[in-house]
Amino acid sequence: MNSLAQEAALYDCRVDFAAELAALARADERIVAVCNDSVGSSNLVxxxxxxxxxxxxxxxxxxxxxxxxxxxxxxxxxxxxxAAAPFLTGRALEQIKADIAYTQRHVVLCGQSPGMAYGELGPTHHSIEDLSWMRAVSGLEIIVPADPSETRGAVRYAAASGRPAYIRIPRFKVPAVMPEGTGFETGRATRLTEGRDVTLIAVGTMVSRALEAARILGAEGVSARVLNMASVEPLDEAAVVAAARETGAIVTAEEGLLSGGLGAAVTKVAAEHHPVPVRMLGVPGFAPTGSASFLLDHFGLNAEGMAGAARSAMGRAR
Known part of the structure; x- marks a missing residue:
């Protein structure tokens, strides 16, 4: 675990998801929950x-x-x-496409324990493909909150939006990283640190690690911008273009496949509007079996890995 997580209190965002859903249900009788025998793991008891x-x-x-x-x-x-993200997105992809996205039904899909949170249960339970799959479905908003307050904000937003959405709810505990009162806004990245030499763009469990990477780089005299790109679809393209123009190099980090997810979305925007070196950190294919912490470190999805990717991107920029 990185030093930032060791120093800060850690939170299970499933708790905040369930609390916010209950609060919304008290105020709006239209709010209902649908699950697949996952009441306990969804924290809906x-x-x-x-x-x-x-x-x-x-x-x-x-x-x-x-x-x-x-x-x-x-x-x-x-x-x-x-429902658990691998089964919600993998087994019901046709219904998500045809019954929800195509018809634009106001359904909020909540993928619990995404990424490699179920590490020891192996590839059948890893949800590393969900961002790629969901991005391929037209008309579906994709939200990956970074901490408890952003999780609550995303739930509130999705309940009121009138549009279908997919929200990742992490099982892996994370520190609070969002400035107080920030809330959530679709299509908008949150700039957590300023920087002029490189930009780290991260989602979900990777955001706190990106902040720690920025601290490591700062001690070396490197000024790193950190963007929390909680809205993967629609993407904040203006923030990506600004990062490319103003810092000259980009690193993306996601707990998911390298093909089709956050990194692919960011790279496409940069390539079309202001080409710069981009290093994508994620999972290249099926992950081995092991704890979530082990797997994240195995794929360099930690502060040291992000700092190393930033050094590489900056070297290619010169």
């Missing part, structure tokens, strides 16, 4: 106790789960579909 008729557990049937949510949305409800 209290929600079920408070709203027993507004939690629909379809059992281990992800395609049905998404179809039921689409029907509820069509009837005027605002369904939050909560």
């Amino acid at each position: 209290r929600f079920r106790a408070e709203f027993p008729t507004r939690l629909i557990n379809v059992g281990i049937a992800e395609q049905d789960m998404v179809g039921v949510a689409a029907g509820l949305a069509n009837a005027g409800f605002v369904p939050f579909v909560s």
Whole structure:
């Protein structure tokens, strides 16, 4: 674990997801939860106790789960579909495409424990493909919160947006990184540090590690900008172009596949508007079995790995 995480309090964003969902449900009777026998892992036990008729557990049937949510949305409800990310996105991708995105139903898809959070359970339970899969589906907003407050803001936003969305809810504990009162706004990156030499663009569990990488680089005299790109789709293209023009090199970091995710989105924008060296950090293919911490370190998804990628990108920029 990096030193920033060791020094700061760590939070399970699933707790904040569930608390915010319950608060919304108290104020809006249209809010319902739909899950696939994942009440406990989604942290929805209290929600079920408070709203027993507004939690629909379809059992281990992800395609049905998404179809039921689409029907509820069509009837005027605002369904939050909560399930382990690998099964929600992998098993129900057709229903997400046809029943939710194509029809633009107001359904909020909540991928629990994404990335390599289920590390010891191996590739069947790793959700490293979800950002790539979801980005390939037209009309679906993709949100990857970095900490508890941003998780709450993303849940509030998605409940009120009237559009379908996919939100990653991390299992891996993270420190609070967002400035107080920042909230969440789709299509907008949050600049957490200023910098003129290189930009680190990260999402979710990688944001705190990017901040630590910036500190490492700062001790070497390198000024690193850090962007939290919580809105993966739509992407804040202006922030990417500004980073390319003003810092000359970019590093992206995501707990997911290198093909088709955040790095691919950022690289496309940079290539089209202001080409600069871009180093993409992520997972190249199926990951081995091991703890989440081990796997992140194995793929260089830590502060030291990001700092090294930044040095490489800057070297190629000169």
